[in-house]
Amino acid sequence: MVKYILNRLLVSLITAWVLVTIVFFLVRLLPGDPFLSEKVTPEIKANMMRYYGLDKPIHIQYVTFLQNLLKGDFGYSLRYKNRTVNEVIKQAFPYSADLGIRAVIFATIAGVTLGIIAALNRNRTWDYLAMFIAIVGVSVPSFVIGPLLQYVFATKLNLLPVSQWKGFSYTIMPTFALSLGSLALMARLMRASMLDVVNQDFIKTAKAKGLSPFQIIWKHQVRNAILPVITVLGPVTATLLTGTFVVEQIFAIPGLGKFYVLGIQNLDYSLVLGMTTFYGLFLIAANFVVDIIYGLIDPRIRIAK
Amino acid sequence: MERLLEVKDLQVSFKTYAGEVKAVRGVSFHVDRGETVAVVGESGCGKSVTMQAIMRLIPMPPGVIKNGTIIFDGKDITKLSEKEMEHIRGSEISMVFQDPMTSLNPTMKVGAQIAEGLIKHQKMHPSKAREKAIEMLKLVGIPNAEKRVDQYPHEFSGGMRQRAMIAIALACNPKLLIADEPTTALDVTIQAQILDLMRDLQKKLNTAIIIITHNLGVVANLAQRVLVMYAGKIIERGSLDEIFYNPRHPYTWGLLMSVPTPELDKNKRLASIDGTPPDLFAPPVGCAFAARCEYAMRICYEKYPEDFPVSDGHSAACWLLHPMAPKVKPPVGKGVTL
Ligand SMILES: Nc1ncnc2c1ncn2[C@@H]1O[C@H](COP(=O)(O)OP(=O)(O)OP(=O)(O)O)[C@@H](O)[C@H]1O
Numbered sequence: 160m161v162k163y164i165l166n167r168l169l170v171s172l173i174t175a176w177v178l179v180t181i182v183f184f185l186v187r188l189l190p191g192d193p194f195l196s197e198k199v200t201p202e203i204k205a206n207m208m209r210y211y212g213l214d215k216p217i218h219i220q221y222v223t224f225l226q227n228l229l230k231g232d233f234g235y236s237l238r239y240k241n242r243t244v245n246e247v248i249k250q251a252f253p254y255s256a257d258l259g260i261r262a263v264i265f266a267t268i269a270g271v272t273l274g275i276i277a278a279l280n281r282n283r284t285w286d287y288l289a290m291f292i293a294i295v296g297v298s299v300p301s302f303v304i305g306p307l308l309q310y311v312f313a314t315k316l317n318l319l320p321v322s323q324w325k326g327f328s329y330t331i332m333p334t335f336a337l338s339l340g341s342l343a344l345m346a347r348l349m350r351a352s353m354l355d356v357v358n359q360d361f362i363k364t365a366k367a368k369g370l371s372p373f374q375i376i377w378k379h380q381v382r383n384a385i386l387p388v389i390t391v392l393g394p395v396t397a398t399l400l401t402g403t404f405v406v407e408q409i410f411a412i413p414g415l416g417k418f419y420v421l422g423i424q425n426l427d428y429s430l431v432l433g434m435t436t437f438y439g440l441f442l443i444a445a446n447f448v449v450d451i452i453y454g455l456i457d458p459r460i461r462i463a464k
Numbered sequence: 465m466e467r468l469l470e471v472k473d474l475q476v477s478f479k480t481y482a483g484e485v486k487a488v489r490g491v492s493f494h495v496d497r498g499e500t501v502a503v504v505g506e507s508g509c510g511k512s513v514t515m516q517a518i519m520r521l522i523p524m525p526p527g528v529i530k531n532g533t534i535i536f537d538g539k540d541i542t543k544l545s546e547k548e549m550e551h552i553r554g555s556e557i558s559m560v561f562q563d564p565m566t567s568l569n570p571t572m573k574v575g576a577q578i579a580e581g582l583i584k585h586q587k588m589h590p591s592k593a594r595e596k597a598i599e600m601l602k603l604v605g606i607p608n609a610e611k612r613v614d615q616y617p618h619e620f621s622g623g624m625r626q627r628a629m630i631a632i633a634l635a636c637n638p639k640l641l642i643a644d645e646p647t648t649a650l651d652v653t654i655q656a657q658i659l660d661l662m663r664d665l666q667k668k669l670n671t672a673i674i675i676i677t678h679n680l681g682v683v684a685n686l687a688q689r690v691l692v693m694y695a696g697k698i699i700e701r702g703s704l705d706e707i708f709y710n711p712r713h714p715y716t717w718g719l720l721m722s723v724p725t726p727e728l729d730k731n732k733r734l735a736s737i738d739g740t741p742p743d744l745f746a747p748p749v750g751c752a753f754a755a756r757c758e759y760a761m762r763i764c765y766e767k768y769p770e771d772f773p774v775s776d777g778h779s780a781a782c783w784l785l786h787p788m789a790p791k792v793k794p795p796v797g798k799g800v801t802l
């Protein structure tokens with residue numbers, strides 16, 4: 160297991176480095192420069208470029224960037240004067256993370272449950288109902304679901320607050336809107352996986368042992384069926400955490416989304432670079448955790464490498 | 465000897481889109497306590513389905529048990545509720561399957577898989593069941609059982625997995641063990657070890673065994689009696705010696721002739737039975753083997769041959785045994801060595 164974890168860790172670190180490098184150069188490829196729209200004289204502009212180190216050759220900038228990054232320093236925002244990127248992240252990320260993680264948890268639990276229900280009632284009403292929800296969930300994007308929910312539950316029924324992020328009742332609709340797609344994906348995956356596992360020989364062995372249907376389902380079928388679902392947990396986490404931007408806009412949640420959009424519009428190199436790097440590293444870490452969970456559940460993986 | 469299992473006129477069908485597959489068409493046989501019965505016959509003749517019916521493991525739908533009684537230890541299994549059946553499976557009748565690579569749960573420790581049945585049937589405390597699991601692993605000849613008990617199936621070799629399967633099957637000391645081609649998936653040396661193990665354990669535990677196999681060597685090694693199945697029916701039955709040295713059904717002759725022997729002439733081809741088994745959607749009215757039988761007579765196509773007794777416990781369903789049938793000299797019998 161230690162070997163497996165070290166191996167995963169090494170892979171994660173290399174991925175992180177590749178990611179950081181690509182992002183660094185991609186941002187520099189954007190046309191224009193950060194001070195283009197400012198009504199400033201060329202002298203002041205040159206001054207600012209020098210101040211931020213943007214006049215140096217790109218490889219020097221790259222090295223400086225990496226050095227700062229290792230210290231955990233994402234640099235200054237070029238536009239929000241006197242604010243470090245770290246401060247922006249610290250202020251806004253907790254909201255995004257809160258929403259994202261709620262969505263991951265909800266999508267996983269509800270998706271897996273729905274998949275199990277569908278598989279156990281194969282080709283019966285519950286199955287059709289669950290798969291109908293799954294199809295709707297996959298095909299309707301969050302910017303449609305969001306306003307729809309607001310209209311029904313806030314405007315019409317007056318059950319939930321329309322927007323903002325001030326308590327549990329505020330989290331319900333955004334979490335649901337954000338997670339629906341992933342929930343549907345996981346439900347379908349879990350259903351397919353359950354139906355695959357039920358035909359395997361070890362289920363026959365479990366039956367021949369005289370176990371009750373309940374024991375067979377929980378101890379043998381679900382436990383094996385959930386493995387493919389766990390493998391998509393990494394990508395799903397990524398989708399949901401980055402997907403928060405849209406939902407944040409709809410529900411006026413003070414997360415990172417707003418800063419991201421502004422950062423790109425303003426060519427705020429260090430803000431965009433900092434936030435992207437931060438997100439990337441966060442997702443790599445999340446994937447690393449998923450890998451370890453997978454190793455814990457599937458003993459074959461743990462030993463293999 | 466005392467009867468343990470008595471199957472009478474068992475008929476099992478599968479309802480498919482293409483029609484009804486009559487997989488088992490009236491099978492009757494018995495097993496006594498502590499004896500070993502081998503079931504042979506070519507692929508698709510209904511061996512597994514018959515055994516699954518005894519365990520009530522036939523998927524329904526599409527399967528239906530159309531007729532028959534299965535008396536096990538005095539109870540008619542076909543009349544038990546699903547709950548009552550759970551107490552018989554794994555406790556009184558156990559099963560070992562063909563492929564040990566896929567028959568164990570990959571995400572569960574081997575020991576836990578053995579313990580499961582004990583906890584369920586004997587209400588054993590988990591720690592006690594674990595000890596018993598170690599004991600069972602030792603019994604089936606797995607070295608280092610204390611360590612192996614906490615390992616996962618993928619850490620076991622194929623032969624060891626089949627030993628573990630046998631340990632699972634025998635943990636609750638069942639009266640009947642059904643082994644459905646337990647050695648087919650293993651290589652030859654391991655096959656021999658598993659057979660030795662089964663024979664030893666049977667002596668120790670006095671478990672009756674039904675063994676399904678394609679391998680007549682296995683039959684000769686293990687069984688006291690043999691049932692030969694063809695197209696959903698038992699066409700010949702008898703003691704091991706009767707079947708090997710005095711076979712009466714042309715299909716059994718064919719089976720025996722298709723066994724390679726050390727003395728086989730290098731220039732001669734191994735005999736095979738030409739043709740294919742009949743369509744089980746619409747089995748013939750007469751003898752199901754008629755289309756492939758070189759001795760077939762007119763009556764063979766028109767009327768199903770009843771079981772003609774040959775000697776005590778030996779009978780065959782073939783018109784050649786009718787007193788009025790022409791005398792045919794069997795191409796095999798005395799000469800078969802395995
Ligand atoms: N679930 C099922 N649905 C439809 N037909 C089935 C099903 N299970 C078995 N059958 C049919 O029943 C017949 C007997 O199958 P069975 O598995 O008993 O054969 P077998 O003698 O065990 O063969 P093998 O030596 O290949 O294991 C076959 O023709 C098969 O197609």
Ligand code: SF4
Nearest residue numbers: 751754757764782783
């Ligand atoms: S009954 Fe007729 S066809 Fe069938 S095996 Fe005997 S001789 Fe052959």
Ligand SMILES: [Mg+2]
Nearest residue numbers: 511512513644
């Ligand atoms: Mg079979």
